[in-house]
Each structure stands twice: as C-alpha cells, then as structure tokens.
Amino acid sequence: MIHLFFKTVGLVPVGVATFGFLFLVFLLSYHTIKRSYAQLEIDRNLLIGASKDLYLVAQKLIALIHEKGDFLNNYDTILSLAGTLHSEQVAVKDVVRAGILLKKELDVLPAILGNVKAITESKEVENILEEMKKAEKQYEIAYSKYAYNLKYYNDFISKLPSKWVALLAGYKKQ
DSSP states (O other): HHHHHHHHOOOHHHHHHHHHHHHHHHHHHHHHHHHHHHHHHHHHHHHHHHHHHHHHHHHHHHHHHHHHHOOOOTHHHHHHHHHHHSSSOOOOHHHHHHHHHHHHHHHHHHHHHHHHHHHHOOOHHHHHHHHHHHHHHHHHHHHHHHHHHHHOOOOOOOEEEEHHHHHHHHHHOO
C-alpha cells in the first residue's frame, strides 16, 4: 500500500513534505529553547538581585544584633555566602546557590531578635523587620519563577526532538 502511494504521488513531493514538516518541528523547538533560555537568564538575574537586596536589609539587623552583643552563631557563614553572592569572579550557578543558602541562614534572624528584648523594643527594628519581610517576599517570588522556568527548560531540552535541537545549537541542562 505504501509502495502504491509513493508510485502514485511520487517520491519527491513526499520527501519535500516530510522535510518541511521536520524543518518546522526543529524550528519551533529551537525558538522555544532560545526563548526559555533567555527567560531563565532574566529570572536568574532577578533571583540574584533579590538575594542581594535581602542581604542588604539583613545586614542592618546583623549590625543591631552585634551592638547588643554577639548572639549570631552563623555570622561567618553569612559573610562567606554574601561574599560569594557579590563576587564577580564566581560562576553564576555558584552565585545562585550562595543566594539560596544565604536565605536559609538569614531565616534565623527574626527568631534571634524575638529572643533579645533589648533589640525588639526599638522602633527602628520594627521598620527593618518590615523591610526584611518585603525583601523575603520578593525573594520568594523570584525564586519560584526561577525554579519553574529552570524545570521547564530542563524538561523541554531532555525530550525528543528538542534534545537533538539543543545538542545542535549548543544548549545544555542548567
């Protein structure tokens, strides 16, 4: 039956139609990969910016904690992660990882402030805590966008035919 189809229609039109279909599939895959990668870069930069903003607000709280006494056990870890976050010589994936780990380290600050009454009585601390809540909300939004787009991008380039297009175009999993 297939032989009869090729004999009736001809091999050239079937070949051209098949090639056209494959070309469109590859073109669509390439465009989607390119767009997803660009969005991932944007979201990565927003996440890094949100991490830096969160650290700047937390730095104010850390200074207040140090004025009242040394209650912060993880201060060295926070400084190390902040140094990585602000470094321009570190790979981007390490900066993102440092931002995520820094967020986890900074989660203890409000708990520490709640235990130290000398600090919590200040109106300045309340304002800084409000700033920190806003910065944490911005961070959470940026992180959820980044995580979603990272999963979408990695899933898309791991399936055929997008996998072949990604290999040809030089895109890799992030």
